[in-house]
Amino acid sequence: MYFSKPNQGAFMNLNQELQELLTKIIDFVPHLITALVVFAISLFVSNLTAKWVLRKSKTRVKNIETSKLLSTITRWTILVLGIVIALEQVNFNVTGFVAGLGVAGFTIGFALQDIAKNFVSGILLVIRQPFQVGDAVELSGFEGTVTDITLRDTVVQTWDGEVVILPNMSVYSNPI
Structure with missing residues (x-):
């Protein structure tokens, strides 16, 4: 071995x-x-x-x-x-x-371009405060009372009680 x-x-x-x-x-x-x-x-x-x-x-x-x-x-x-x-x-x-x-x-x-535009517009709306919750407004052709403002959208209750959610981009870019 x-x-x-x-x-x-x-x-x-x-x-x-x-x-x-x-x-x-x-x-x-x-x-x-x-x-x-x-x-x-x-x-x-x-x-x-x-x-x-x-x-x-x-x-x-x-x-x-x-x-x-x-x-x-x-x-x-x-x-x-x-x-x-x-x-x-x-x-x-x-x-x-x-x-x-x-x-x-x-x-x-x-x-996410559109979401980003709404978001940035929401920030500008919050900073500039052209209107506040409770204000009577005409936004994007809708007349009523603002019930909520978030960074993405603005909620308006029209005079006939309809709730309209508007993207902040259209709210910010149109006359208020």
């Missing part, structure tokens, strides 16, 4: 590769922990700041929809910045990520 000696060179190469892998993992762990801490802090700060913005804007802005919008924009801005910083900690290609977000934003914006 013949037993061959194990190839010590192969074991040494495997041992060396395992040591290199272990070294890389040990070097990566602090970056990963830092990234997780940055993400957790950004999550906490974004929620805290969004609540603060909502509370403060409710006292200054008459429309609750605008307050919610400001709060949401604040939350997502801080959170995205935190995610970008966290990804940089683990040597992720942030440039490609941000470019991808830009392309996705452009695509979504193009697809």
